[in-house]
Amino acid sequence: LHEKEAPKGYALAEDKEIEITQTDEIQYFTMGDPEIHASIKKTDAETGKTLEGATLQLINEDEEIVDEWVTEEKAHDIYKLPVGTYTLHEEKAPDGYALAEDMEIEIEQTDEVQSFTMEDPQIHVAIEKLNHDTKKQLAGATLQIIDKDGNVVDEWVTEEKAHEIYKLPVGTYTLHE
Numbered sequence: 001l002h003e004k005e006a007p008k009g010y011a012l013a014e015d016k017e018i019e020i021t022q023t024d025e026i027q028y029f030t031m032g033d034p035e036i037h038a039s040i041k042k043t044d045a046e047t048g049k050t051l052e053g054a055t056l057q058l059i060n061e062d063e064e065i066v067d068e069w070v071t072e073e074k075a076h077d078i079y080k081l082p083v084g085t086y087t088l089h090e091e092k093a094p095d096g097y098a099l100a101e102d103m104e105i106e107i108e109q110t111d112e113v114q115s116f117t118m119e120d121p122q123i124h125v126a127i128e129k130l131n132h133d134t135k136k137q138l139a140g141a142t143l144q145i146i147d148k149d150g151n152v153v154d155e156w157v158t159e160e161k162a163h164e165i166y167k168l169p170v171g172t173y174t175l176h177e
Contacts, residue, residue, distance in 0.1 A: 001013075001015065001016045001017075001018055001029065001031050002015050003015075003031060003033070006033050006109065007033065008080075008082040008083075009035060009036055009079075009080030009081060009082050010033035010034065010035055010036060010080070011033060011034045011035070011036055011109050011110050011111040012033070012109055013031045013032060013033050013034070016029070016031055034111035035079045035080050036079070036080060036081050036082075036083070036107060036109065036110070036111075036114075037077065037078070037079055037081075037113045037114065038077070038078045038081050038105075038107060038113075038114045038115075038116065039075045039076070039077050039078075039113050039114070039115045039116070040056065040058070040075060040076045040077075040078070040088065040115075040116045040117075040118070041071075041075040041076075041115070041116070041117045041118070042054045042056065042071040042090075042117075042118050042119075042120065043117055043118075043119050043120070044097070044119070044120060044122065045119035045120060045121045045122070046121070046122055050071075050073050050074075051071055051094050051097065051120060052070075052071055052072055052073055052094065053070060053071060053094035053095070054070070054071040054090055054092060054093055054094050054097075054120065055068065055069075055070050055071075055090070055091040055092040056068070056069060056070075056071060056076070056088060056089065056090055056091065056118070057088075057089045057090075057091055058078065058086050058087075058088055058089075059086060059087040059088075059089055060082075060084065060086055061084055061085055061086075066078075066081070066086065068091070071094075075115070081107050082107070083107055083108060083109045084106075084107055085104060085105070085106055085107075086104070086105050086106075086107060087102050087103070087104055087105075088102065088103040088104075088105055088116065088118055089102050090102075090118065090120070093120055093170075094120065095167070095169035095170070096122060096123055096166070096167025096168060096169050097120040097121065097122060097123060097167065098120060098121045098122075098123050099120070100118050100119060100120050100121075103116070103118050122166045122167050123166070123167060123168050123169075123170070124164065124165070124166055125164070125165045125166075125168050126162040126163070126164050126165075127143065127145075127162060127163050127165070127175065128158075128161075128162045128163075129141045129143065129158040129177075136160075137158070137159075137160045137161060137162075138158060138160075139157075139158055139159050139160050140157065140158060141157070141158045141177055142155065142156070142157050142158075142177070143155070143156060143157075143158060143163070143175060143176065143177055144175075144176045144177075145165070145168075145173050145174070145175060145176075146173060146174040146176055147171065147173055148171060148172055148173070153168070153173065154168075
């Protein structure tokens with residue numbers, strides 16, 4: 001038995017050798033199609049650690065949302081996905097991360113799990129304290145970043161280099177000396 005074309009969402013079955021015997025009884029044979037299986041993971045671009053809390057969408061060639069989910073620690077599995085080209089789109093990034101660029105993925109007709117990983121870059125902020133006239137960095141000033149609720153998110157004493165903050169959530173802050 002040879003399957004020439006599988007139904008949408010299924011991989012082709014492997015060829016199966018059958019033996020027809022000389023009998024007057026009906027001879028039954030079965031051929032099973034495995035479901036196409038895609039597995040999608042969201043990770044931190046710098047550490048490779050799995051990210052939770054991102055809202056992802058899988059969009060088909062007709063620009064229809066085929067699936068939408070919020071990422072968890074484990075990969076998101078999708079079954080019976082028709083063969084074709086899809087766009088993996090991040091609708092919302094987790095706090096402290098920038099949105100990833102859309103990613104084109106190709107779903108193939110195979111019975112193997114097709115794994116895809118979308119990476120989010122960490123939001124990175126660098127703050128310098130400068131002399132107004134010379135534009136040289138100043139050491140010794142105490143600076144704070146305060147969120148909209150009045151909470152001090154970060155505090156440091158300046159050095160003659162930029163202070164770097166990673167994974168600062170998107171929002172409006174006050175820089176206070």
